[in-house]
Amino acid sequence: MTSKKENKKKLESFFEKEYHSLKAYINSRIKVGTDRDPEDIIQKVALSLFSGAERYSPITNVGGFVY
Numbered sequence: 001m002t003s004k005k006e007n008k009k010k011l012e013s014f015f016e017k018e019y020h021s022l023k024a025y026i027n028s029r030i031k032v033g034t035d036r037d038p039e040d041i042i043q044k045v046a047l048s049l050f051s052g053a054e055r056y057s058p059i060t061n062v063g064g065f066v067y
């Protein structure tokens with residue numbers, strides 16, 4: 001499997017398992033407002049990471065990479 005596919009698979013698994021933890025982390029860092037929705041932030045981060053997955057060398061510590 002290429003590193004692009006491996007990275008994508010690791011990211012998918014991480015976001016699936018850790019979605020609620022990510023949301024809680026974001027809630028602890030920001031005040032929720034009309035322009036600061038934790039779910040929107042997670043989606044923007046995920047989109048950025050998935051869009052660039054092929055540029056990264058193999059991700060070994062997905063949690064550290066995302067946070």
